[in-house]
Amino acid sequence: MxxxxxxxxxxxxxxxxxxxxxxxxxxxxxxxxxxxxxxxxxxxxxxxxxxxxxxxxxxxxxxxxxxxxxxxxxxxxxxxxxxxxxxxxxxxxxxxxxxxxxxxxxxxxxxxxxxxxxxxxxxxxxxxxxxxxxxxxxxxxxxxxxxxxxxxxxxxxxxxxCLGPSTAHIVEAATERGIAHIRLTDGNLVQLGHGARQRRIWTAETDHTSAIAEEIAGDKDLTKSLLRCAGVPVPEGQVVQTADQAWEAAQEIGLPVVVKPYNGNHGRGVSLDLGTRKDIDAAFALAKRKGGDDVIVEQYIPGNEHRLLVVGTQVVAAARGDIAWVTGDGHSDIIALVDSQINADPRRGVTEDAPLNALSPQEGAEIILELERQGLTAYTVPAAGRTVLIQRNGNVAFDVTDQIHPSVAAMAALAARVVGLDIAGVDMVLEDAARPMDQQRGAVVEVNASPGLLAHLKPASGSARPIGRAIMAHMFEPGDTGRIKLVGITGQKDTALLARLVSWMLCIQSQKVGLACRDGFYLGARRVNAQDCSGWDAGQNLLMNRSLEVAVFEHTPQGILNDGLAYDKCTVGVVTDLGDYDALSDFYIDHPDKLYSVMRTQVDVILPHGTAVLNAADPQVAEMAPLCDGQVIFYALSPDIEVLAAHQTAGGQVVFLQDGHLLLAQGQATVARLPLNSLPAWPDDKLQVLLAAAATTWALGMPPELIGAGLCTFQIPLQNAVVS
Incomplete structure (x- = not known):
C-alpha cells in the first residue's frame, strides 16, 4: 500500500x-x-x-x-x-x-x-x-x-x-478579570485594556513605577540612607573600591561582615559572615568580578534571608531562604554529595520551572569561595559524618506568607514606600518572620524594582500566591476592565459609509473617536491614512492609541477569514447583511451556511452588557439575535417586517421608517421621531445606513437629539450623493 x-x-x-x-x-x-x-x-x-x-x-x-x-x-x-x-x-x-x-x-x-x-x-x-x-x-x-x-x-x-512565566501569570489574572491585553513587543511589555483606559506592565513593573524610584533602588547606598532616615532598620555599611578599603571598613563596622557587589542581584557575588582579612580579600575579589568597581561592606546580621513582595501598600507574598548543607560519607567528593543530597531534590533544576536552582560546587564562584573558607574544594572527600556548608544565601523559595508578623509586613511596605516603588521585592534578614520586629535583630538589606515572582508562584514549599490578582487589584479599581467602547460593523454593503457616519455622530458628542475602515484611518474627523484600513493591524493601532474613548471598526468577511477581529470583545456589534458568498470561494466558502458562520463572528464577541444591531430585513442576519449575550436592536425600512414587529411587541428596541420619519421605539413607546426632510438627501438605497447608524449610537447611549444632530450634519461622500 x-x-x-x-x-x-x-x-x-x-x-x-x-x-x-x-x-x-x-x-x-x-x-x-x-x-x-x-x-x-x-x-x-x-x-x-x-x-x-x-x-x-x-x-x-x-x-x-x-x-x-x-x-x-x-x-x-x-x-x-x-x-x-x-x-x-x-x-x-x-x-x-x-x-x-x-x-x-x-x-x-x-x-x-x-x-x-x-x-x-x-x-x-x-x-x-x-x-x-x-x-x-x-x-x-x-x-x-x-x-x-x-x-x-x-x-x-x-x-x-513566549511571555515569561511572571508576565504570563499577570496576563492570566487580567484575563480572569475580563481585561484584554496586547503584547507590545517581542518581550514582556504588555498593554492591559484599550485606548484611554489602558495600563501597561513590564513583568513586575507598571506604568506607574517611577523611574526615579528605580534609580534609587539601583543605588544600594542611597536606598539604605533613605530607609535609615525613615526609621527602617538597615545594616551599617560602606562602599569601597579596593581590598584594603574593604578590610578597613570591616574593622570600622565591626566583624563579622557581608561583602557584596554594588550592582549585583539574585545573590550573585554575596559572601556572608566574614571575620578574617583573608576571607574579606577573597570575597572582595568575587564581588568586584560579579558587579563592577564598587563593592559594599556591611554589618552581618544573623538570620534567614527573606523576600517580601509588596504590591501597592500591602505585602502579598513572602518567601524564606534556606542554607544548603551536605554530610560526608567518607568516599564521595563534594560534587557527588551535592548531586545526591541536594540536586536530587525534584524541586531543583536549571530552568525557570524549578523553584530551586541546581548547585554546581565546581563552577559556582560563591560556592567555591565558601568551600575554600572551610579548607575544601569541590573535589574533596569529606569524612563520614562531617557537615559541609555549601550555600549560605539563596534558595529563597519557601513560602512563609501566612507566618509574617504584621510589624514585619509593615516594615517591608514602609521600605517600598520610602523608595517610591508601587511593586517591590524587599529583602530582609530575620531571625523569625513570625516575631515582632522589636523582638529580634532584623533589617532590610535591599529594595528591588521589577522583582521576580517565581518564588511566590512556584514555591519549593507552601502555597502558591495569587500575585497576578493582587497586581490587577492594584492597577484597576473593582469592576474596571480597562475597556473603552468598541463598535464593530460587518457586512458587504455600505459598511464603510456606515462606519464613517457612526464615527461622525460620536465625534459631535465630544468623544475622542478613532475609526478604521476601508476608506481609511481616522482620528476624530481627520483622516490620517487614506489606504484600506479595515484589517487587523489598523484595528490594533486604534486599540493602542492612548487618547481614544471609543473606536469604530469596519470588518469585511475577507478580513475575518484572513486575520480574525482586532479585539476580543466589543460593546456594539452591527451586521448589515450577509451578501453573496461568490467572492469568498477562494476560502472554500461555497454555501450560505458557511457565510453565516463567518458573519456571526461579529455577534459572538458582543459583551454581556453590549448590544447587537441587526438588519431585520435580512433573514439570516435576524437569525443571529439569539447568539448575542447582550441586548438586540433590530432595524428595517418598514415596521411590518415580521422579526422587527415581534421584537417590538416583546418590548425590544427597534428603529424603522414611518410616515417620513425615522423612529426609535422601545416596545410600543416611541423614543424619538426624526423627520427625514430635516436630513441631507440620501439615496433610497442608502436609507438603511441611516437606520443602522441611529440604532448603533442609540445602543451607545447617545440622546435622540444628538442622534438627530449627527445625522443632519454628516457630509455624504460625493460618490454617495444624489445627483439631480
Whole structure:
C-alpha cells in the first residue's frame, strides 16, 4: 500500500476572534490525498506507533467529552486531518505551552480539510505544525522520528518567543478579570485594556513605577540612607573600591561582615559572615568580578534571608531562604554529595520551572569561595559524618506568607514606600518572620524594582500566591476592565459609509473617536491614512492609541477569514447583511451556511452588557439575535417586517421608517421621531445606513437629539450623493 504524504495548502495565523473560536488559532488547509480512503483503523500498527510516540494523547477528550475520547476515535477510525490537530496540540503541551482547542472540518473538495488549533504564540504554533506533520508521516509509514528532539526544539522556541512565566501569570489574572491585553513587543511589555483606559506592565513593573524610584533602588547606598532616615532598620555599611578599603571598613563596622557587589542581584557575588582579612580579600575579589568597581561592606546580621513582595501598600507574598548543607560519607567528593543530597531534590533544576536552582560546587564562584573558607574544594572527600556548608544565601523559595508578623509586613511596605516603588521585592534578614520586629535583630538589606515572582508562584514549599490578582487589584479599581467602547460593523454593503457616519455622530458628542475602515484611518474627523484600513493591524493601532474613548471598526468577511477581529470583545456589534458568498470561494466558502458562520463572528464577541444591531430585513442576519449575550436592536425600512414587529411587541428596541420619519421605539413607546426632510438627501438605497447608524449610537447611549444632530450634519461622500 503506497500512501501519499499530507500537503499543506495554506497556513494562516488568525490573530483575533474568528470562525473557529474567540482566541487566536493557526488555520491550516490540508490535502490528505490518498489518506481520504484510509482512516486510522485501516492503517496496520498506526495506533500503536502513534500512542507510543505521544502517550499524552490518552487524556485528549475529543468529541466524546472525556479523557480517552480521542483514542476511542482513533480505534474506531478517524481521518488524518483530525489526527494532525491532536498531534500538534500535544506537541505544544509537551513544550510547555498549554493549549486544548482544535477543530477540523472537511471542505467541499474531496480530501481537502480546514484544520485549526489554538496557539499562544505564532512561531511556536507554526513550528509545532511542521513537527506534527513529520511525526504523523512517521507514524503512518513506520519510519523514525525523534520526539524528544522535537520537544526540545519547540521548548527552545517557547522560551524564546513566549511571555515569561511572571508576565504570563499577570496576563492570566487580567484575563480572569475580563481585561484584554496586547503584547507590545517581542518581550514582556504588555498593554492591559484599550485606548484611554489602558495600563501597561513590564513583568513586575507598571506604568506607574517611577523611574526615579528605580534609580534609587539601583543605588544600594542611597536606598539604605533613605530607609535609615525613615526609621527602617538597615545594616551599617560602606562602599569601597579596593581590598584594603574593604578590610578597613570591616574593622570600622565591626566583624563579622557581608561583602557584596554594588550592582549585583539574585545573590550573585554575596559572601556572608566574614571575620578574617583573608576571607574579606577573597570575597572582595568575587564581588568586584560579579558587579563592577564598587563593592559594599556591611554589618552581618544573623538570620534567614527573606523576600517580601509588596504590591501597592500591602505585602502579598513572602518567601524564606534556606542554607544548603551536605554530610560526608567518607568516599564521595563534594560534587557527588551535592548531586545526591541536594540536586536530587525534584524541586531543583536549571530552568525557570524549578523553584530551586541546581548547585554546581565546581563552577559556582560563591560556592567555591565558601568551600575554600572551610579548607575544601569541590573535589574533596569529606569524612563520614562531617557537615559541609555549601550555600549560605539563596534558595529563597519557601513560602512563609501566612507566618509574617504584621510589624514585619509593615516594615517591608514602609521600605517600598520610602523608595517610591508601587511593586517591590524587599529583602530582609530575620531571625523569625513570625516575631515582632522589636523582638529580634532584623533589617532590610535591599529594595528591588521589577522583582521576580517565581518564588511566590512556584514555591519549593507552601502555597502558591495569587500575585497576578493582587497586581490587577492594584492597577484597576473593582469592576474596571480597562475597556473603552468598541463598535464593530460587518457586512458587504455600505459598511464603510456606515462606519464613517457612526464615527461622525460620536465625534459631535465630544468623544475622542478613532475609526478604521476601508476608506481609511481616522482620528476624530481627520483622516490620517487614506489606504484600506479595515484589517487587523489598523484595528490594533486604534486599540493602542492612548487618547481614544471609543473606536469604530469596519470588518469585511475577507478580513475575518484572513486575520480574525482586532479585539476580543466589543460593546456594539452591527451586521448589515450577509451578501453573496461568490467572492469568498477562494476560502472554500461555497454555501450560505458557511457565510453565516463567518458573519456571526461579529455577534459572538458582543459583551454581556453590549448590544447587537441587526438588519431585520435580512433573514439570516435576524437569525443571529439569539447568539448575542447582550441586548438586540433590530432595524428595517418598514415596521411590518415580521422579526422587527415581534421584537417590538416583546418590548425590544427597534428603529424603522414611518410616515417620513425615522423612529426609535422601545416596545410600543416611541423614543424619538426624526423627520427625514430635516436630513441631507440620501439615496433610497442608502436609507438603511441611516437606520443602522441611529440604532448603533442609540445602543451607545447617545440622546435622540444628538442622534438627530449627527445625522443632519454628516457630509455624504460625493460618490454617495444624489445627483439631480
Amino acid at each position: 503506497t500512501i501519499k504524504t499530507i500537503e499543506l495548502l495554506r497556513v494562516a495565523h488568525l490573530r483575533g476572534p474568528n470562525i473557529w473560536t474567540y482566541r487566536p488559532v493557526i488555520e491550516a488547509w490540508l490535502d490528505i490525498g490518498d489518506l481520504e480512503d484510509y482512516p486510522s483503523n485501516t492503517l496496520p500498527g498506526f495506533y500503536e506507533r502513534l500512542t507510543a510516540m505521544l502517550p499524552g494523547l490518552a487524556v485528549h477528550r475529543c468529541g466524546v467529552g472525556m479523557p480517552g475520547g480521542f483514542l476511542e476515535r482513533l480505534r474506531e477510525g478517524t481521518w488524518a486531518g483530525h489526527i494532525l490537530e491532536h498531534v500538534v496540540l500535544e506537541l505544544q503541551n509537551m513544550a510547555g505551552m498549554r493549549t486544548g482547542f482544535g477543530k477540523t472540518r472537511q471542505t467541499s473538495v474531496r480530501g481537502v480539510y480546514k484544520m485549526a488549533f489554538r496557539t499562544r504564540q505564532e512561531e511556536v504554533g507554526r513550528a509545532a505544525l511542521i513537527e506534527g506533520l513529520d511525526l504523523l508521516h512517521a507514524a503512518i509509514h513506520d519510519t523514525g522520528f525523534d520526539v524528544t528532539a522535537a520537544q526540545a526544539r519547540l521548548r527552545e522556541l517557547v522560551d524564546r518567543y
